[in-house]
Amino acid sequence: MRITPEALLTQFGYPVNEHTMAQINKSIENTKGFDHFSKHLLTLQDAVAHHGGMITLSNSHDYFKIKCEETNSSENIEAFTQSVAHWADKYKIILQKVANKHTYYIIGQH
Numbered sequence: 001m002r003i004t005p006e007a008l009l010t011q012f013g014y015p016v017n018e019h020t021m022a023q024i025n026k027s028i029e030n031t032k033g034f035d036h037f038s039k040h041l042l043t044l045q046d047a048v049a050h051h052g053g054m055i056t057l058s059n060s061h062d063y064f065k066i067k068c069e070e071t072n073s074s075e076n077i078e079a080f081t082q083s084v085a086h087w088a089d090k091y092k093i094i095l096q097k098v099a100n101k102h103t104y105y106i107i108g109q110h
Contacts, residue, residue, distance in 0.1 A: 008024060012054070012057070024057060053067060094107040095107065
C-alpha cells in the first residue's frame with residue numbers, strides 16, 4: 001500500500017499546497033521503488049524524531065532527506081545514525097550521505 005503524497009506532507013509537517021505537491025511528486029517519481037517502502041517512511045520518521053532527526057523534502061535535489069540537527073548531543077546523533085542505518089538495511093534502501101553532515105538522501109530501494 002502506498003501512502004498518499006498529501007498524507008506524507010502532513011506527517012512531515014508541510015502544508016498541502018500546489019508547491020509542496022509538485023515538490024513531493026518529483027521526489028516520489030525520482031525515488032526508485034518508492035511504492036514498495038513508502039509506508040515505512042512513517043516508521044523512520046518516528047524513530048529519528050526521538051533523536052532530533054526528521055524527514056524533509058530537499059530543496060536542492062528531488063529526493064527525500066533524512067537529517068539530524070548539528071546542535072544535538074553526540075549521543076542523539078549516534079542514535080540517529082544507527083536508526084537510519086537499521087531502517088535502510090531492513091528495507092534495502094539506498095542512501096546517499098551528505099559530506100560533513102548528519103544528512104542522507106533516500107535514493108531508492110535495491
